[in-house]
Amino acid sequence: MQEVTQKKGAIRAGSLFGIPFFIDVSWFLILAFVTWSYGSALGAQHPEWGTLVPWLTGFVSALLLFASVLLHELGHSFAAIAQGIRVQSISLFLFGGVAQIERESRSPWGALVVALAGPLVSIALFGLFYGLEQALSLAGPAGAVVSLLAMVNLALAIFNMLPGLPLDGGNVLKALVWGVTGNQYKGIRFAGITGQGVGVLMMLGGLFVIGNFNGLWFAIIGWFVFSNARRYSEYARVQGRLSGLTAVQAAVRTEPAVPAHASLRSFADLYALGSSQVSFLVTDYDGRLVGRIDRGALLRQPTEIWAITPVSAVMQPVDASETVAADQPLDEVLTRLQEKRLPRIPVLQPSGLLVGQVRIEDIQRFFARKEPLRLAS
Numbered sequence: 001m002q003e004v005t006q007k008k009g010a011i012r013a014g015s016l017f018g019i020p021f022f023i024d025v026s027w028f029l030i031l032a033f034v035t036w037s038y039g040s041a042l043g044a045q046h047p048e049w050g051t052l053v054p055w056l057t058g059f060v061s062a063l064l065l066f067a068s069v070l071l072h073e074l075g076h077s078f079a080a081i082a083q084g085i086r087v088q089s090i091s092l093f094l095f096g097g098v099a100q101i102e103r104e105s106r107s108p109w110g111a112l113v114v115a116l117a118g119p120l121v122s123i124a125l126f127g128l129f130y131g132l133e134q135a136l137s138l139a140g141p142a143g144a145v146v147s148l149l150a151m152v153n154l155a156l157a158i159f160n161m162l163p164g165l166p167l168d169g170g171n172v173l174k175a176l177v178w179g180v181t182g183n184q185y186k187g188i189r190f191a192g193i194t195g196q197g198v199g200v201l202m203m204l205g206g207l208f209v210i211g212n213f214n215g216l217w218f219a220i221i222g223w224f225v226f227s228n229a230r231r232y233s234e235y236a237r238v239q240g241r242l243s244g245l246t247a248v249q250a251a252v253r254t255e256p257a258v259p260a261h262a263s264l265r266s267f268a269d270l271y272a273l274g275s276s277q278v279s280f281l282v283t284d285y286d287g288r289l290v291g292r293i294d295r296g297a298l299l300r301q302p303t304e305i306w307a308i309t310p311v312s313a314v315m316q317p318v319d320a321s322e323t324v325a326a327d328q329p330l331d332e333v334l335t336r337l338q339e340k341r342l343p344r345i346p347v348l349q350p351s352g353l354l355v356g357q358v359r360i361e362d363i364q365r366f367f368a369r370k371e372p373l374r375l376a377s
Helices: 027-045 052-081 108-136 140-160 168-181 184-208 213-242 264-272 303-308 330-340 360-369
Strands: 010-016 019-024 087-093 096-101 279-283 289-294 344-348 354-359
Touching: 010 087, 019 027, 019 052, 027 052, 027 140, 052 087, 052 096, 052 108, 052 140, 108 140, 108 168, 168 184, 184 213, 213 330, 264 279, 264 303, 279 354, 330 344, 330 354, 330 360, 354 360
Parallel strands: 019 087
Antiparallel strands: 010 019, 087 096, 279 289, 344 354
């Protein structure tokens, strides 16, 4: 699977080819379950192995199973890196693995390659382990491990190719619809809808065997697929409605900018005191954005020098990644706000002139109440 968000509650476990690798605490639950499930089954099938060997075999199998999942995610990651897309992390969690990529591919063909890379790795691993099993005629614990890995990698490839987001098959479907229609968000929405259907069918299938733990687990995975597919559909709906709009059309000037030449005393009297606002943008004489100042700047300076200290002396620079161009598509602005977890972002003309700010609450209100986006004034 591919994702664009990093889950909280994950443990940094190192790096894989320069990609940060995380293990979510929920992963330990599924590790224990797979160890118990396979270990107990082996113990029943091979009583001659004694007590320890089946459980040890189950544990080793579980670790190698998740190593296969990691290789699956590395397949996605290398395909993305080949397109110049940074992979922010790879994580293992309760439902498998996820590669967090910085952005979507620029073309439907690129998205198709990234989507197919993971299942192709799993198919290759199936071929490798099946070939080893047949060529070496493995028996005993080694044969049990290799047989399981062959079966699981084949199942992983088949399951992930089901045609619905967030599964790889959904990403394949998204890329195909994108290629046919020329609209990425139509592809996401269509694959999100089919993903909800896949999730519902999985939940219903799990309910038919509810007395069996495997049925319950199948239903839980179905719920996971359904809820994530619905999120993708909503994302596509929002982004689609933003299509054609630019940052300047949503920029507002409800919060005054502080002149860089103003004294700290003026900043305190005219802006900071009596306002709930914490941080203020700073502009030069021509209205170009030059920095940011917060209330803490006042507290860090002796009050006796406020009158002779200009705001420019204590302001902080604004990172370019925390601003957007006036003509930047609004869907990209929303993505930037979400990725940076910013409540608002300054909008600049090419000269650096501050047009206003795009606030996430204005975009949310636009969709909740269908209000027109206000133009900057």
